Amino acid sequence: xxxxxxxxxxxxxxxxxxxxxxxxxxxxxxxxxxxxxxxxxxxxxxxxxxxxxxxxxxxxxxxxxxxxxxxxxxxxxxxxxxxxxxxxxxxxxxxxxxxxxxxxxxxxxxxxxxxxxxxxxxxxxxxxxxxxxxxxxxxxxxxxxxxxxxxxxxxxxxxxxxxxxxxxxxxxxxxxxxxxxxxxxxxxxxxxxxxxxxxxxxxxxxxxxxxxxxxxxxxxxxxxxxxxxxxxxxxxxx
Amino acid sequence: xxxxxxxxxxxxxxxxxxxxxxxxxxxxxxxxxxxxxxxxxxxxxxxxxxxxxxxxxxxxxxxxxxxxxxxxxxxxxxxxxxxxxxxxxxxxxxxxxxxxxxxxxxxxxxxxxxxxxxxxxxxxxxxxxxxxxxxxxxxxxxxxxxxxxxxxxxxxxxxxxxxxxxxxxxxxxxxxxxxxxxxxxxxxxxxxxxxxxxxxxxxxxxxxxxxxxxxxxxxxxxxxxxxxxxxxxxxxxxxxxxxxxxxxxxxxxxxxxxxxxxxxxxxxxxxxxxxxxxxxxxxxxxxxxxx
Numbered sequence: 001x002x003x004x005x006x007x008x009x010x011x012x013x014x015x016x017x018x019x020x021x022x023x024x025x026x027x028x029x030x031x032x033x034x035x036x037x038x039x040x041x042x043x044x045x046x047x048x049x050x051x052x053x054x055x056x057x058x059x060x061x062x063x064x065x066x067x068x069x070x071x072x073x074x075x076x077x078x079x080x081x082x083x084x085x086x087x088x089x090x091x092x093x094x095x096x097x098x099x100x101x102x103x104x105x106x107x108x109x110x111x112x113x114x115x116x117x118x119x120x121x122x123x124x125x126x127x128x129x130x131x132x133x134x135x136x137x138x139x140x141x142x143x144x145x146x147x148x149x150x151x152x153x154x155x156x157x158x159x160x161x162x163x164x165x166x167x168x169x170x171x172x173x174x175x176x177x178x179x180x181x182x183x184x185x186x187x188x189x190x191x192x193x194x195x196x197x198x199x200x201x202x203x204x205x206x207x208x209x210x211x212x213x214x215x216x217x218x219x220x221x222x223x224x225x226x227x228x229x230x231x232x233x234x235x236x237x238x
Numbered sequence: 239x240x241x242x243x244x245x246x247x248x249x250x251x252x253x254x255x256x257x258x259x260x261x262x263x264x265x266x267x268x269x270x271x272x273x274x275x276x277x278x279x280x281x282x283x284x285x286x287x288x289x290x291x292x293x294x295x296x297x298x299x300x301x302x303x304x305x306x307x308x309x310x311x312x313x314x315x316x317x318x319x320x321x322x323x324x325x326x327x328x329x330x331x332x333x334x335x336x337x338x339x340x341x342x343x344x345x346x347x348x349x350x351x352x353x354x355x356x357x358x359x360x361x362x363x364x365x366x367x368x369x370x371x372x373x374x375x376x377x378x379x380x381x382x383x384x385x386x387x388x389x390x391x392x393x394x395x396x397x398x399x400x401x402x403x404x405x406x407x408x409x410x411x412x413x414x415x416x417x418x419x420x421x422x423x424x425x426x427x428x429x430x431x432x433x434x435x436x437x438x439x440x441x442x443x444x445x446x447x448x449x450x451x452x453x454x455x456x457x458x459x460x461x462x463x464x465x466x467x468x469x470x471x472x473x474x475x476x477x478x479x480x481x482x483x484x485x486x487x488x489x490x491x492x493x494x495x496x497x498x499x500x501x502x503x504x505x506x507x508x509x510x511x512x513x514x515x516x517x518x519x520x521x522x523x524x525x526x527x528x529x
Contacts, residue, residue, distance in 0.1 A: 052415060077417030089412035091405045093520055101398070102405045106417040136522070154417065 003065075005030050005190055006051070006081075006158060011059035013043075013050045020046045021057070021214045028158065033184050033191045035205035035222070037198045043214040044194040045086055048160050051192075052076055052083045063158070078106045080157030086166065086194075088147040092136025096127055096146055099135045103153030112155060120149045123179065141172035148179065159183065161193040165200060173197075177204055202226045242487050244370050250483025251380030254476045256442070256456050257463040258386050259435030264461070265469040266394070266407055267427050269322055270330040273338035274460055275453025277432055280341055281307070281439025282448040283349060289356045289443070296356060297378070300440025307436040311429035323424040338453070345450035353447040361444035375444040382441060383476065386434065391472040403427050407470070462506055468519020477517050481505065 004027035013021035021043045028034045036044050050057045053073040061068040068076060091099055100120065104113040121128040124145050130138065135146055144164060151159055164180065165173045181204065184191050195201035202208055202222040210218035210231065218225065225231050256278060263271045271277075284303050285296040311319060322330055355361075363374040394400035406413040406423045413420050446452065463482055467474025482502050489501040515521050 073414040074417045074419045083415045085412055091408040093408055098401050102401055102416050
Protein backbone atom coordinates (compact mmCIF):
# COMPACT_ATOMS: atom_id res chain seq x y z
CA UNK A 1 0.00 0.00 0.00
CA UNK A 2 1.03 3.59 -0.56
CA UNK A 3 2.07 5.99 2.17
CA UNK A 4 -0.72 6.76 4.64
CA UNK A 5 -2.41 10.13 4.13
CA UNK A 6 -2.99 10.43 7.84
CA UNK A 7 -0.78 8.75 10.40
CA UNK A 8 -1.49 9.04 14.09
CA UNK A 9 1.13 7.62 16.41
CA UNK A 10 1.01 7.18 20.16
CA UNK A 11 -1.62 9.85 20.65
CA UNK A 12 -2.59 10.92 24.15
CA UNK A 13 -5.34 13.50 24.41
CA UNK A 14 -6.64 15.46 27.38
CA UNK A 15 -9.65 17.47 28.52
CA UNK A 16 -8.08 19.64 31.17
CA UNK A 17 -6.39 17.20 33.52
CA UNK A 18 -8.35 14.16 32.39
CA UNK A 19 -6.66 11.91 29.88
CA UNK A 20 -9.18 10.64 27.34
CA UNK A 21 -7.02 8.91 24.73
CA UNK A 22 -4.15 6.56 25.56
CA UNK A 23 -1.44 5.67 23.08
CA UNK A 24 -3.72 5.62 20.05
CA UNK A 25 -2.19 4.81 16.67
CA UNK A 26 -4.17 4.86 13.46
CA UNK A 27 -3.67 5.31 9.74
CA UNK A 28 -5.83 6.38 6.87
CA UNK A 29 -4.63 5.54 3.36
CA UNK A 30 -5.68 7.40 0.21
CA UNK A 31 -9.12 6.44 -1.02
CA UNK A 32 -10.12 4.47 2.07
CA UNK A 33 -13.17 4.53 4.29
CA UNK A 34 -11.97 3.98 7.84
CA UNK A 35 -14.39 3.63 10.73
CA UNK A 36 -13.77 4.11 14.43
CA UNK A 37 -16.30 2.22 16.49
CA UNK A 38 -16.86 1.88 20.19
CA UNK A 39 -19.26 2.57 23.00
CA UNK A 40 -20.27 5.99 24.32
CA UNK A 41 -17.46 7.96 25.92
CA UNK A 42 -14.82 5.61 24.50
CA UNK A 43 -12.98 8.58 23.02
CA UNK A 44 -14.12 8.40 19.39
CA UNK A 45 -15.15 12.03 19.12
CA UNK A 46 -12.06 13.14 21.02
CA UNK A 47 -9.93 11.43 18.41
CA UNK A 48 -11.54 13.49 15.63
CA UNK A 49 -11.30 16.64 17.74
CA UNK A 50 -7.59 16.02 18.25
CA UNK A 51 -7.05 15.83 14.50
CA UNK A 52 -9.03 19.08 14.09
CA UNK A 53 -6.96 20.84 16.71
CA UNK A 54 -9.82 21.34 19.16
CA UNK A 55 -8.24 19.44 22.07
CA UNK A 56 -4.75 19.32 23.57
CA UNK A 57 -2.72 16.25 22.63
CA UNK A 58 0.70 14.59 22.81
CA UNK A 59 2.23 12.13 20.40
CA UNK A 60 2.09 12.84 16.72
CA UNK A 61 -0.42 13.36 13.96
CA UNK A 62 1.10 13.52 10.50
CA UNK A 63 -1.00 14.47 7.51
CA UNK A 64 0.42 14.36 4.00
CA UNK A 65 3.92 14.13 5.46
CA UNK A 66 3.41 17.16 7.68
CA UNK A 67 2.90 17.19 11.45
CA UNK A 68 -0.24 18.89 12.70
CA UNK A 69 1.42 19.75 16.00
CA UNK A 70 0.74 23.34 17.05
CA UNK A 71 -1.60 24.10 14.16
CA UNK A 72 -4.81 25.99 14.88
CA UNK A 73 -8.18 24.58 13.76
CA UNK A 74 -8.45 27.03 10.88
CA UNK A 75 -5.00 26.08 9.57
CA UNK A 76 -5.98 22.41 9.69
CA UNK A 77 -9.13 23.15 7.69
CA UNK A 78 -6.97 24.96 5.15
CA UNK A 79 -4.98 21.74 4.69
CA UNK A 80 -8.18 20.06 3.54
CA UNK A 81 -9.11 18.14 6.69
CA UNK A 82 -12.84 18.73 7.07
CA UNK A 83 -14.65 17.62 10.20
CA UNK A 84 -18.45 17.23 10.15
CA UNK A 85 -19.25 17.34 13.85
CA UNK A 86 -21.48 15.13 15.94
CA UNK A 87 -25.11 16.26 16.03
CA UNK A 88 -24.67 18.02 12.64
CA UNK A 89 -23.64 21.34 14.20
CA UNK A 90 -25.52 23.42 11.66
CA UNK A 91 -25.87 27.13 12.29
CA UNK A 92 -29.59 27.02 13.11
CA UNK A 93 -30.39 30.68 12.39
CA UNK A 94 -28.53 30.75 9.10
CA UNK A 95 -30.27 29.57 5.95
CA UNK A 96 -29.23 26.35 4.23
CA UNK A 97 -27.46 28.38 1.57
CA UNK A 98 -25.63 30.50 4.16
CA UNK A 99 -24.52 27.35 5.98
CA UNK A 100 -23.10 26.01 2.73
CA UNK A 101 -21.38 29.31 1.96
CA UNK A 102 -19.72 29.34 5.36
CA UNK A 103 -18.58 25.75 4.70
CA UNK A 104 -16.41 27.17 1.95
CA UNK A 105 -14.62 29.58 4.29
CA UNK A 106 -11.02 28.55 3.57
CA UNK A 107 -9.50 30.67 0.76
CA UNK A 108 -9.12 27.90 -1.84
CA UNK A 109 -12.61 26.57 -1.10
CA UNK A 110 -14.13 30.03 -1.39
CA UNK A 111 -12.63 30.53 -4.84
CA UNK A 112 -14.34 27.35 -6.01
CA UNK A 113 -17.52 27.89 -3.98
CA UNK A 114 -19.80 28.50 -6.95
CA UNK A 115 -18.94 25.28 -8.75
CA UNK A 116 -18.91 23.26 -5.55
CA UNK A 117 -22.34 24.59 -4.70
CA UNK A 118 -23.70 23.47 -8.08
CA UNK A 119 -22.21 20.05 -7.49
CA UNK A 120 -23.66 19.81 -4.00
CA UNK A 121 -27.09 20.81 -5.28
CA UNK A 122 -26.80 18.15 -8.00
CA UNK A 123 -26.14 15.52 -5.33
CA UNK A 124 -28.87 16.78 -2.98
CA UNK A 125 -31.58 18.59 -5.00
CA UNK A 126 -33.54 18.74 -1.74
CA UNK A 127 -31.06 21.22 -0.34
CA UNK A 128 -31.49 23.44 -3.37
CA UNK A 129 -35.26 23.43 -2.85
CA UNK A 130 -34.74 24.45 0.75
CA UNK A 131 -31.80 26.79 0.30
CA UNK A 132 -33.56 29.80 1.78
CA UNK A 133 -34.98 27.96 4.76
CA UNK A 134 -33.35 28.32 8.17
CA UNK A 135 -31.17 25.27 8.80
CA UNK A 136 -32.69 24.79 12.25
CA UNK A 137 -36.08 24.08 10.68
CA UNK A 138 -34.88 21.14 8.54
CA UNK A 139 -35.76 17.57 9.45
CA UNK A 140 -33.06 15.37 11.00
CA UNK A 141 -32.20 13.64 7.75
CA UNK A 142 -32.06 16.91 5.83
CA UNK A 143 -29.86 18.41 8.53
CA UNK A 144 -27.40 15.55 8.17
CA UNK A 145 -27.44 16.03 4.40
CA UNK A 146 -26.81 19.71 4.87
CA UNK A 147 -23.97 19.04 7.32
CA UNK A 148 -22.21 16.66 4.93
CA UNK A 149 -22.86 19.03 2.03
CA UNK A 150 -21.35 21.85 4.06
CA UNK A 151 -18.32 19.63 4.63
CA UNK A 152 -17.99 19.09 0.88
CA UNK A 153 -18.07 22.85 0.36
CA UNK A 154 -14.71 22.96 2.13
CA UNK A 155 -13.17 20.79 -0.62
CA UNK A 156 -12.09 17.97 1.70
CA UNK A 157 -8.96 15.98 1.01
CA UNK A 158 -9.87 14.00 4.10
CA UNK A 159 -13.46 14.00 5.28
CA UNK A 160 -14.17 13.19 8.92
CA UNK A 161 -17.74 12.36 9.88
CA UNK A 162 -18.81 12.08 13.49
CA UNK A 163 -21.82 9.76 13.94
CA UNK A 164 -23.58 10.47 10.65
CA UNK A 165 -26.34 7.96 11.51
CA UNK A 166 -27.14 9.38 14.95
CA UNK A 167 -30.86 9.85 15.52
CA UNK A 168 -31.89 9.01 11.96
CA UNK A 169 -34.50 6.55 10.75
CA UNK A 170 -33.13 3.37 9.09
CA UNK A 171 -34.18 4.43 5.62
CA UNK A 172 -32.52 7.80 6.00
CA UNK A 173 -29.38 6.13 7.31
CA UNK A 174 -29.28 4.07 4.16
CA UNK A 175 -29.49 7.19 1.98
CA UNK A 176 -26.93 8.93 4.07
CA UNK A 177 -24.41 6.11 3.74
CA UNK A 178 -25.12 5.79 0.04
CA UNK A 179 -24.12 9.45 -0.28
CA UNK A 180 -20.98 8.89 1.79
CA UNK A 181 -19.92 5.91 -0.33
CA UNK A 182 -20.62 7.96 -3.41
CA UNK A 183 -18.34 10.77 -2.29
CA UNK A 184 -15.65 8.22 -1.57
CA UNK A 185 -16.05 6.41 -4.91
CA UNK A 186 -16.53 9.40 -7.18
CA UNK A 187 -13.94 11.82 -5.82
CA UNK A 188 -11.71 9.26 -4.16
CA UNK A 189 -11.99 11.31 -0.96
CA UNK A 190 -10.76 9.27 1.99
CA UNK A 191 -13.26 9.18 4.83
CA UNK A 192 -12.64 8.73 8.50
CA UNK A 193 -15.88 8.16 10.31
CA UNK A 194 -16.98 7.57 13.84
CA UNK A 195 -19.94 5.29 14.22
CA UNK A 196 -21.85 3.84 17.13
CA UNK A 197 -23.67 1.43 14.90
CA UNK A 198 -20.95 -1.22 14.76
CA UNK A 199 -22.60 -3.49 12.28
CA UNK A 200 -23.20 -0.67 9.84
CA UNK A 201 -19.64 0.56 10.18
CA UNK A 202 -18.22 -2.87 9.50
CA UNK A 203 -20.31 -3.25 6.39
CA UNK A 204 -19.40 0.10 4.97
CA UNK A 205 -15.79 0.63 5.96
CA UNK A 206 -12.68 -0.79 4.36
CA UNK A 207 -10.98 -0.92 7.73
CA UNK A 208 -12.27 -0.58 11.26
CA UNK A 209 -10.66 0.40 14.55
CA UNK A 210 -12.40 -0.61 17.77
CA UNK A 211 -11.79 1.81 20.63
CA UNK A 212 -12.48 1.07 24.28
CA UNK A 213 -11.81 3.41 27.20
CA UNK A 214 -9.53 5.54 25.07
CA UNK A 215 -7.45 2.67 23.69
CA UNK A 216 -7.53 0.91 20.36
CA UNK A 217 -8.31 -2.71 21.24
CA UNK A 218 -8.87 -4.21 17.80
CA UNK A 219 -8.33 -3.32 14.21
CA UNK A 220 -8.77 -4.96 10.87
CA UNK A 221 -10.78 -5.23 7.69
CA UNK A 222 -14.47 -4.55 8.27
CA UNK A 223 -15.57 -7.89 6.88
CA UNK A 224 -13.05 -9.84 8.99
CA UNK A 225 -13.97 -8.12 12.23
CA UNK A 226 -17.61 -9.01 11.68
CA UNK A 227 -16.67 -12.65 12.18
CA UNK A 228 -14.55 -11.95 15.24
CA UNK A 229 -16.17 -13.52 18.28
CA UNK A 230 -15.15 -10.76 20.66
CA UNK A 231 -16.69 -8.12 18.44
CA UNK A 232 -19.87 -10.11 17.94
CA UNK A 233 -20.28 -10.60 21.67
CA UNK A 234 -19.38 -7.12 22.81
CA UNK A 235 -21.00 -4.96 20.17
CA UNK A 236 -23.51 -6.87 18.17
CA UNK A 237 -25.13 -8.91 20.87
CA UNK A 238 -25.00 -12.09 18.85
CA UNK B 239 -49.37 66.40 20.43
CA UNK B 240 -47.49 66.28 17.12
CA UNK B 241 -44.67 68.11 18.89
CA UNK B 242 -44.55 65.27 21.44
CA UNK B 243 -44.50 62.61 18.77
CA UNK B 244 -41.74 64.31 16.82
CA UNK B 245 -39.66 64.83 19.96
CA UNK B 246 -40.23 61.22 20.93
CA UNK B 247 -39.22 59.85 17.56
CA UNK B 248 -36.10 62.02 17.41
CA UNK B 249 -35.21 60.95 20.92
CA UNK B 250 -35.81 57.34 19.85
CA UNK B 251 -33.34 57.75 17.00
CA UNK B 252 -30.81 59.10 19.46
CA UNK B 253 -31.36 56.14 21.77
CA UNK B 254 -30.99 53.76 18.84
CA UNK B 255 -27.75 55.47 17.88
CA UNK B 256 -26.19 54.91 21.30
CA UNK B 257 -27.42 51.29 21.30
CA UNK B 258 -26.26 50.05 17.89
CA UNK B 259 -22.68 49.50 19.06
CA UNK B 260 -23.92 47.69 22.15
CA UNK B 261 -26.12 45.49 20.01
CA UNK B 262 -23.04 44.33 18.11
CA UNK B 263 -21.06 43.65 21.27
CA UNK B 264 -23.82 42.37 23.55
CA UNK B 265 -26.56 41.36 21.10
CA UNK B 266 -24.44 39.69 18.45
CA UNK B 267 -21.27 38.65 20.28
CA UNK B 268 -23.01 38.08 23.65
CA UNK B 269 -20.24 39.88 25.48
CA UNK B 270 -21.80 41.69 28.42
CA UNK B 271 -20.26 45.15 28.24
CA UNK B 272 -21.01 47.21 31.32
CA UNK B 273 -18.43 49.75 30.22
CA UNK B 274 -20.61 50.75 27.26
CA UNK B 275 -21.63 54.03 28.88
CA UNK B 276 -18.02 54.84 29.64
CA UNK B 277 -17.07 54.18 26.00
CA UNK B 278 -19.59 56.91 25.12
CA UNK B 279 -18.30 59.20 27.87
CA UNK B 280 -14.67 58.83 26.75
CA UNK B 281 -15.51 59.54 23.13
CA UNK B 282 -17.54 62.60 24.18
CA UNK B 283 -14.51 63.91 26.07
CA UNK B 284 -12.26 63.16 23.09
CA UNK B 285 -14.61 65.13 20.85
CA UNK B 286 -14.83 67.87 23.46
CA UNK B 287 -11.10 68.37 23.84
CA UNK B 288 -10.53 68.21 20.10
CA UNK B 289 -13.06 71.00 19.80
CA UNK B 290 -11.61 72.93 22.74
CA UNK B 291 -8.00 72.88 21.56
CA UNK B 292 -8.26 72.61 17.80
CA UNK B 293 -11.73 74.00 17.15
CA UNK B 294 -12.61 70.90 15.19
CA UNK B 295 -16.33 70.38 14.94
CA UNK B 296 -17.50 67.23 16.76
CA UNK B 297 -19.31 66.07 13.62
CA UNK B 298 -15.94 66.07 11.88
CA UNK B 299 -13.85 64.68 14.72
CA UNK B 300 -16.32 61.80 15.06
CA UNK B 301 -15.12 60.62 11.67
CA UNK B 302 -11.57 60.51 13.06
CA UNK B 303 -12.32 59.20 16.55
CA UNK B 304 -14.40 56.26 15.32
CA UNK B 305 -11.78 54.75 12.97
CA UNK B 306 -9.14 55.43 15.61
CA UNK B 307 -11.18 53.51 18.18
CA UNK B 308 -11.53 50.66 15.67
CA UNK B 309 -7.78 50.51 15.13
CA UNK B 310 -7.04 50.67 18.87
CA UNK B 311 -9.29 47.70 19.56
CA UNK B 312 -7.82 45.75 16.63
CA UNK B 313 -4.28 46.26 17.94
CA UNK B 314 -3.50 47.57 21.43
CA UNK B 315 -6.69 46.32 23.12
CA UNK B 316 -6.78 43.06 21.18
CA UNK B 317 -5.60 40.86 24.10
CA UNK B 318 -8.27 42.48 26.27
CA UNK B 319 -11.05 41.57 23.83
CA UNK B 320 -9.74 38.01 23.45
CA UNK B 321 -9.69 37.60 27.22
CA UNK B 322 -13.20 39.02 27.45
CA UNK B 323 -14.51 36.70 24.72
CA UNK B 324 -13.07 33.68 26.54
CA UNK B 325 -14.56 34.66 29.92
CA UNK B 326 -17.86 33.55 31.39
CA UNK B 327 -20.71 36.05 31.45
CA UNK B 328 -20.08 36.68 35.13
CA UNK B 329 -16.41 37.29 34.40
CA UNK B 330 -17.36 39.74 31.66
CA UNK B 331 -19.63 41.62 34.06
CA UNK B 332 -16.82 42.03 36.57
CA UNK B 333 -14.18 42.93 34.01
CA UNK B 334 -16.25 45.51 32.13
CA UNK B 335 -17.82 46.96 35.26
CA UNK B 336 -14.30 47.42 36.63
CA UNK B 337 -13.12 49.06 33.45
CA UNK B 338 -16.12 51.37 33.58
CA UNK B 339 -15.27 52.48 37.11
CA UNK B 340 -11.62 53.03 36.21
CA UNK B 341 -12.57 55.13 33.19
CA UNK B 342 -15.06 57.17 35.23
CA UNK B 343 -12.50 57.94 37.89
CA UNK B 344 -9.76 58.68 35.39
CA UNK B 345 -12.08 61.20 33.78
CA UNK B 346 -12.88 62.65 37.17
CA UNK B 347 -9.19 62.96 38.03
CA UNK B 348 -8.13 64.42 34.69
CA UNK B 349 -11.10 66.58 33.78
CA UNK B 350 -12.84 67.19 37.16
CA UNK B 351 -16.57 66.80 37.64
CA UNK B 352 -17.42 69.98 35.70
CA UNK B 353 -20.22 69.86 33.16
CA UNK B 354 -18.80 70.79 29.80
CA UNK B 355 -20.43 71.46 26.47
CA UNK B 356 -19.53 72.77 23.07
CA UNK B 357 -21.19 75.73 21.48
CA UNK B 358 -21.12 75.17 17.76
CA UNK B 359 -23.02 77.22 15.23
CA UNK B 360 -25.76 74.62 14.96
CA UNK B 361 -26.02 73.30 18.51
CA UNK B 362 -28.72 75.83 19.36
CA UNK B 363 -30.21 75.95 15.90
CA UNK B 364 -33.84 74.95 15.76
CA UNK B 365 -36.01 73.95 12.88
CA UNK B 366 -39.69 74.81 12.76
CA UNK B 367 -42.22 72.91 10.73
CA UNK B 368 -45.54 74.55 11.37
CA UNK B 369 -46.10 74.29 15.09
CA UNK B 370 -43.48 71.59 15.54
CA UNK B 371 -39.99 72.60 16.59
CA UNK B 372 -36.86 70.57 17.05
CA UNK B 373 -33.13 71.03 17.19
CA UNK B 374 -30.94 70.43 14.19
CA UNK B 375 -28.47 68.36 16.19
CA UNK B 376 -31.16 65.88 17.16
CA UNK B 377 -32.34 65.60 13.58
CA UNK B 378 -28.78 64.82 12.50
CA UNK B 379 -28.48 62.04 15.08
CA UNK B 380 -31.86 60.67 14.08
CA UNK B 381 -30.98 60.54 10.39
CA UNK B 382 -27.60 58.99 11.06
CA UNK B 383 -29.21 56.34 13.27
CA UNK B 384 -31.34 55.36 10.26
CA UNK B 385 -28.27 55.24 8.04
CA UNK B 386 -26.30 53.12 10.51
CA UNK B 387 -29.20 50.76 11.09
CA UNK B 388 -29.70 50.17 7.37
CA UNK B 389 -25.99 49.80 6.65
CA UNK B 390 -25.35 47.42 9.53
CA UNK B 391 -28.46 45.39 8.78
CA UNK B 392 -27.34 44.76 5.21
CA UNK B 393 -23.77 44.17 6.30
CA UNK B 394 -24.73 41.44 8.77
CA UNK B 395 -27.36 39.93 6.49
CA UNK B 396 -25.67 39.98 3.12
CA UNK B 397 -21.90 40.29 3.37
CA UNK B 398 -19.73 37.22 3.79
CA UNK B 399 -18.15 38.72 6.90
CA UNK B 400 -21.64 39.35 8.28
CA UNK B 401 -22.55 35.72 7.77
CA UNK B 402 -19.26 34.70 9.35
CA UNK B 403 -20.04 36.83 12.40
CA UNK B 404 -23.50 35.30 12.76
CA UNK B 405 -22.18 31.76 12.31
CA UNK B 406 -19.50 32.33 14.95
CA UNK B 407 -22.07 33.61 17.41
CA UNK B 408 -24.38 30.64 16.83
CA UNK B 409 -21.76 27.96 17.34
CA UNK B 410 -18.20 28.91 18.06
CA UNK B 411 -16.74 25.39 17.97
CA UNK B 412 -18.34 24.50 14.66
CA UNK B 413 -17.26 27.88 13.28
CA UNK B 414 -13.69 26.84 14.05
CA UNK B 415 -14.29 23.59 12.14
CA UNK B 416 -15.33 25.67 9.13
CA UNK B 417 -11.89 27.25 9.17
CA UNK B 418 -12.95 30.49 10.81
CA UNK B 419 -10.41 32.13 13.07
CA UNK B 420 -13.06 32.90 15.67
CA UNK B 421 -10.81 35.15 17.76
CA UNK B 422 -10.33 37.39 14.77
CA UNK B 423 -14.10 37.54 14.32
CA UNK B 424 -14.60 38.49 17.97
CA UNK B 425 -11.94 41.18 17.91
CA UNK B 426 -13.19 42.63 14.63
CA UNK B 427 -16.83 42.73 15.69
CA UNK B 428 -16.01 44.18 19.09
CA UNK B 429 -13.85 46.86 17.48
CA UNK B 430 -16.66 47.69 15.06
CA UNK B 431 -19.15 47.99 17.94
CA UNK B 432 -16.76 50.18 19.92
CA UNK B 433 -16.15 52.40 16.87
CA UNK B 434 -19.87 52.92 16.26
CA UNK B 435 -20.27 53.72 19.95
CA UNK B 436 -17.46 56.26 19.73
CA UNK B 437 -19.11 57.80 16.70
CA UNK B 438 -22.36 58.09 18.62
CA UNK B 439 -20.49 59.80 21.46
CA UNK B 440 -19.27 62.51 19.08
CA UNK B 441 -22.81 63.07 17.80
CA UNK B 442 -24.14 63.52 21.34
CA UNK B 443 -21.71 66.26 22.28
CA UNK B 444 -23.61 69.14 20.66
CA UNK B 445 -26.73 67.97 22.54
CA UNK B 446 -25.62 66.95 26.03
CA UNK B 447 -23.19 68.18 28.63
CA UNK B 448 -20.30 65.81 29.20
CA UNK B 449 -19.20 64.85 32.72
CA UNK B 450 -17.52 61.74 34.12
CA UNK B 451 -20.67 59.84 35.13
CA UNK B 452 -22.82 60.65 32.11
CA UNK B 453 -22.23 57.18 30.70
CA UNK B 454 -24.43 55.44 33.23
CA UNK B 455 -27.64 57.01 31.92
CA UNK B 456 -26.82 56.05 28.36
CA UNK B 457 -25.75 52.51 29.22
CA UNK B 458 -28.97 51.80 31.08
CA UNK B 459 -31.06 52.93 28.14
CA UNK B 460 -28.86 51.14 25.61
CA UNK B 461 -29.22 47.82 27.43
CA UNK B 462 -33.00 48.21 27.57
CA UNK B 463 -33.19 49.18 23.90
CA UNK B 464 -31.06 46.22 22.77
CA UNK B 465 -33.01 43.68 24.82
CA UNK B 466 -36.35 45.21 23.94
CA UNK B 467 -35.58 45.19 20.21
CA UNK B 468 -34.20 41.68 20.34
CA UNK B 469 -30.60 40.62 20.88
CA UNK B 470 -28.70 40.75 17.63
CA UNK B 471 -31.54 42.32 15.66
CA UNK B 472 -30.43 45.60 14.12
CA UNK B 473 -33.90 46.82 13.04
CA UNK B 474 -35.00 45.79 16.54
CA UNK B 475 -32.61 48.33 18.02
CA UNK B 476 -34.22 51.08 16.02
CA UNK B 477 -37.69 49.92 17.08
CA UNK B 478 -36.57 49.61 20.71
CA UNK B 479 -35.18 53.14 20.53
CA UNK B 480 -38.50 54.46 19.24
CA UNK B 481 -40.49 52.67 21.93
CA UNK B 482 -38.36 54.11 24.71
CA UNK B 483 -38.09 57.56 23.09
CA UNK B 484 -41.83 57.88 22.54
CA UNK B 485 -42.63 56.51 25.98
CA UNK B 486 -40.32 59.01 27.54
CA UNK B 487 -41.76 61.96 25.59
CA UNK B 488 -45.40 61.01 26.17
CA UNK B 489 -45.11 59.98 29.81
CA UNK B 490 -43.06 63.08 30.54
CA UNK B 491 -45.98 65.17 29.35
CA UNK B 492 -49.02 63.19 30.46
CA UNK B 493 -47.78 61.71 33.71
CA UNK B 494 -44.67 63.35 35.08
CA UNK B 495 -41.14 63.79 33.84
CA UNK B 496 -39.80 62.17 36.99
CA UNK B 497 -41.90 59.05 36.35
CA UNK B 498 -40.62 58.39 32.83
CA UNK B 499 -38.22 55.64 33.88
CA UNK B 500 -40.94 53.87 35.82
CA UNK B 501 -43.17 53.93 32.77
CA UNK B 502 -40.64 52.62 30.31
CA UNK B 503 -39.50 49.91 32.65
CA UNK B 504 -43.12 48.77 32.97
CA UNK B 505 -43.41 48.67 29.18
CA UNK B 506 -40.07 46.87 28.99
CA UNK B 507 -41.24 44.16 31.38
CA UNK B 508 -44.58 43.83 29.64
CA UNK B 509 -42.99 43.35 26.20
CA UNK B 510 -40.55 40.78 27.55
CA UNK B 511 -43.38 38.82 29.14
CA UNK B 512 -45.20 38.72 25.82
CA UNK B 513 -42.16 38.34 23.57
CA UNK B 514 -39.16 36.94 25.44
CA UNK B 515 -36.93 37.28 22.36
CA UNK B 516 -37.74 41.01 22.11
CA UNK B 517 -39.71 42.85 19.43
CA UNK B 518 -37.66 41.71 16.45
CA UNK B 519 -35.64 38.93 18.03
CA UNK B 520 -35.65 35.54 16.36
CA UNK B 521 -37.31 33.05 18.67
CA UNK B 522 -34.69 30.91 20.32
CA UNK B 523 -31.82 33.33 19.73
CA UNK B 524 -32.21 34.84 23.18
CA UNK B 525 -30.70 31.67 24.61
CA UNK B 526 -27.61 31.64 22.42
CA UNK B 527 -24.46 31.70 24.46
CA UNK B 528 -26.36 30.79 27.62
CA UNK B 529 -26.62 27.07 27.02
